[in-house]
Amino acid sequence: MTVRHVSYRFLFFFLLLLSVWTGNGNLIQAQTTEHELLQSAGFPAEKEERERIFVVPGGQSVGLQLQTKGLYVVGFHFISTDSEKQSPGETAGLLPGDIIVSVNKKKVMEPQSIRPFVQSAGEQNKPLQLTVRRGGETMQLSVTPVQDTQTNMYKLGVYIKNRSAGIGTLTFYEPKSKKYGALGHVISDVQSGKPFAPVRGTIHPARITGIQKAAEGVPGEKTAVIPPDDQWGTVTANTPFGIFGRLYADLDGGRLYPAAHPDEVVEGPAEILTVTENEKVEKYKVSITRTIQQSKPGIKSMIIKMTDARLIGxxxxxxxxxxxxxxxxxxxxxxxVTHVFVNDPLSGYGVHIDWMLKDAGII
Known part of the structure; x- marks a missing residue:
């Protein structure tokens, strides 16, 4: 317990005794809560201890199928015209990571759905009106297709996609709400490097079929088989702290654990739950080598080191x-667990469970 916490407890009991001693309100005053007494003494409300959250730890390998709510701009390419090479989309102000929501006020969800609009606008030499979502903002952009002299097709010079997939590990789920969190970090598009969001999608069980070992300067990876028709739940968010959504049902064999507050994490021994073969979740020893003080959510909350000889092997x-x-x-x-140190694959970062619980909508 820190000195600060001791002082708060002492103040609580002092004020409580004082309220009884003065006789003001007698029993009613003596039953005043710690929270109310601390506030009356000028301490902020957030000093009150939060109700403890209980969740079921995961450890299962999961496959993720994600789809953006629109067309995700991956990058640009130049179109050969009679006079020069150009990318109308880039010239119009599109950026990698933008989501094209609609074209001429018509929603577009599949890459092929934009083709008729582009061809028609090009033949009429008219601009397309794009509704674009960038971060939390929505904007209107005007872009005129140009004709590719090599194919005679009209194009925007934009690479787009609407789907992504990957594997990771389930971190937790809350049995009553069925809300879950996984990965502990955002899924970004490989080509653009930008977060793949906003998303909808599905989460699936994954069976680990092999592991390429990590080495200094060479990140390792798990390989897995993901049955597309076997779904565990939905994906509704892809944030800096992971993938979130709801499970269709509880997973077998899970028991509740209390979620630690950030200031309860200490340097020293710990364990992780993960899968190294097939679908079997196992415990492995690790060490928390450093805790990082965070006054607000951040992706680098602690440094961890693998110490279990079985896992390292x-x-x-x-x-x-x-x-x-x-x-x-x-x-x-x-x-x-979130990120590995490429030059030291035994070590990496971890993120506080609190930040994931918030993005899952549990706290």
Missing amino acids: KTGGIVQGMSGSPIIQNGRIIGA
């Missing part, structure tokens, strides 16, 4: 697909 350290593996310490779930 199987994976060489932290590998791709291990992201989201829950970290257990002192009987609490404290966070999830």
Whole structure:
């Protein structure tokens, strides 16, 4: 317990005794809560202890099928015209990571659905009106297609997609609401490097078929088989702290663990839950080598090191697909594995469970 916490407790009991001693309100005053007494003494409300959250730790390998709510701009290419090479989409102000929501006020969800609009506008030499979502903003952009002299087709010079997939690890789920969190970090498009969002999608069980071991300077990875028709739940959000949504049903064999507050994470021994073969979740020893003070949510909450000889023998350290593996310490779930140090695959970052619980809508 810190000195600060001791002082708050002392103040609470002092004020409580004082209220009884003065006789003001007698029993009613003596039953005033710690929260109310601290506020009356000028301390902010957030000093009140939060109700403890209980969740079921995961550790299962999961496959993720994601689809954007529109057409995701991956990048640009130049079109050969009679006079020069150009990309009308880039000239119009599109950026990698933008989501094209509609064309001429018509919603577009599939890459091929934009083709008739582009061809028609090009033949009429008219601009297309694009509704574009960029981060939390929506804007209107005007772009005129140009004719590719090599194919005679009209084009925008834009690479687009609407789907992505990957594997990771389930971190937790809350049995009553069926809300879950996985991965512990955002899924970004490989080509653009931008977050793949906003999304909808599905989460599936994944069976690990092999592991490419990590080595210094070479990240390892899990390989898996993902049955597309076997769905565990929905994906509704892709945020800096992971993938979130709802499961269709509870997973077998899980028991509740309390979620640790950030200040309860300490340097020292811990365990992770993860899969290294087929679908079997196992515990492995790790060490929290550093805790990072965070006054607001951040993706680098702690530094962890793999210490279990069994795990190191199987994976060489932290590998791709291990992201989201829950970290257990002192009987609490404290966070999830997120990133590996490429030059030291035994070490990497973890994120506080609190930040994931917030994005899951549990707290």
